[in-house]
Every structure is written in structure tokens, then in C-alpha cells.
Amino acid sequence: MKYLVAGLGNIGSEYAHTRHNIGFDVLDALAGASNIYFEDGRYAFNTRFSIKGRTIVLIKPTTYMNLSGKAVSYWLQKENIPVENLLVVVDDLALPVGAIRIRPKGGDGGHNGLKNIQEMLGHANYARLRFGIGSEFAKGRQVDFVLGKWAEEEKALIKPAIETSCEVIKSFVLAGLERTMTSFNK
Numbered sequence: 001m002k003y004l005v006a007g008l009g010n011i012g013s014e015y016a017h018t019r020h021n022i023g024f025d026v027l028d029a030l031a032g033a034s035n036i037y038f039e040d041g042r043y044a045f046n047t048r049f050s051i052k053g054r055t056i057v058l059i060k061p062t063t064y065m066n067l068s069g070k071a072v073s074y075w076l077q078k079e080n081i082p083v084e085n086l087l088v089v090v091d092d093l094a095l096p097v098g099a100i101r102i103r104p105k106g107g108d109g110g111h112n113g114l115k116n117i118q119e120m121l122g123h124a125n126y127a128r129l130r131f132g133i134g135s136e137f138a139k140g141r142q143v144d145f146v147l148g149k150w151a152e153e154e155k156a157l158i159k160p161a162i163e164t165s166c167e168v169i170k171s172f173v174l175a176g177l178e179r180t181m182t183s184f185n186k
Contacts, residue, residue: 002055003173004081005030006044006072007089008113011062019133020146022158023089024060026131026165031058033166042078043071054173057081068113069120083121087172088128089165090114091146095132098157100165102129102172102181127177129168131161 007023015021031038031047038045044059057079061071076086087102090113095101105125108114118124134154137145150158164184171180 001053001085002057002079002081003085003087004057004059004072004075004079005087005089005169006059006061006068006075006117008065008068008091009060010065011060015147018147018149020065020091022091022131022133022162025158026089026129026162026169027058027060029162030166030169043074046075051170052174056169056173065113067116069116069118072117073120083126086126087169088114088117088126089169090128090130091133092130093133093135093142093146095130095134097132097134097154098161099132099186100129100161100168101132101185102127102168102177104177104181127172129165129172131165 005027007027009015009021009024017025034049036047036049038047038060043063044061046057046059048055048057057075059071059075061068063070076083090111094109104127106128107124108118133146168180168184171183
């Protein structure tokens with residue numbers, strides 16, 4: 001069985017370790033813990049590893065956030081992975097910093113990466129791991145906030161949430177979506 005995990009973010013050093021790039025950071029942590037490295041491929045940096053006979057393909061789209069669906073669609077087809085085995089890791093303004101929720105489907109919540117994935121797949125019925133980035137920004141400053149770096153006091157919450165996110169991904173693959181939601185959604 002194969003799974004595709006897409007961590008959303010933007011390429012380029014100016015976006016590294018920003019709130020909007022938490023999907024990249026989660027996949028980097030998972031790859032690092034598994035001693036694997038990303039390579040440049042079509043539409044995405046990618047790597048793969050196996051646990052208990054299941055192959056997990058990790059992608060970090062190089063299409064920039066607003067065209068994430070191009071990479072997700074391509075890799076699902078290339079690897080012949082059913083959409084039920086797709087998990088998208090995404091930043092979420094509606095959740096407090098470091099909170100995580102796994103959902104079986106849903107709207108895009110104004111997130112351009114999710115919006116493009118939905119457009120490319122033709123539906124919103126795919127699992128997503130929502131990583132809370134908070135919403136502490138002044139009116140009209142949302143873009144600066146999501147593209148900004150974590151505040152010092154937030155960093156203490158981020159590291160354990162990234163580690164938990166890695167466990168959520170493994171559980172999604174090994175135990176399935178429903179059991180993972182029961183175990184990790186608080």
C-alpha cells in the first residue's frame with residue numbers, strides 16, 4: 001500500500017520556517033527522523049520510506065502555495081495512489097498556535113493551497129492535517145502574519161507539535177484515518 005503526504009509551503013529561503021511553511025517543516029522533521037533526504041523532482045521535492053510494508057511518498061511542492069494542486073495531482077497519478085491515501089499538511093489560522101487537527105475532508109477555509117488542490121482534484125474529499133498558527137495579527141496584516149517567522153514564545157509550542165504531527169502521519173498510514181482522528185484530535 002502506498003500513501004502520499006504533501007506538506008504545503010513555498011520554496012525559497014525567504015519563506016523558510018515561516019508559519020505558512022509549517023507543512024515543509026513537518027515533512028523535514030519526519031524525513032530527518034527517518035534518515036532520508038528530499039530530491040528535486042517534477043513539481044516537488046520528494047522522498048519515500050516504508051514502515052511495516054507501507055510506502056509513504058513525501059512531497060514538498062515547488063509550485064508555490066497557490067499551485068499546490070498541480071504537484072499533488074501529478075504525484076497521485078505518477079505513484080498510482082488513491083485519494084483516500086492522501087494526507088495534506090497545512091497551516092491553519094483558525095487553530096491556536098501548535099494545535100493540530102486531522103480531518104477527513106472540508107472546505108479550503110480561504111487557504112489558497114487547499115483551494116488549488118480542490119480545483120485540481122475536483123473535490124475536497126481528502127484528509128488534511130491542520131496545524132494551528134494562530135491569528136494574532138492586526139486587521140489587514142494577514143499576509144505579513146502567515147509569511148512571518150514564529151515569535152520566540154511560539155517556538156516552544158511548535159517543536160512538540162511538529163513531533164506530534166509526525167506521529168499523526170505514521171498513525172494515518174498504519175491505523176487509518178478514523179483511529180488517528182480518535183487518538184489525536186483533542
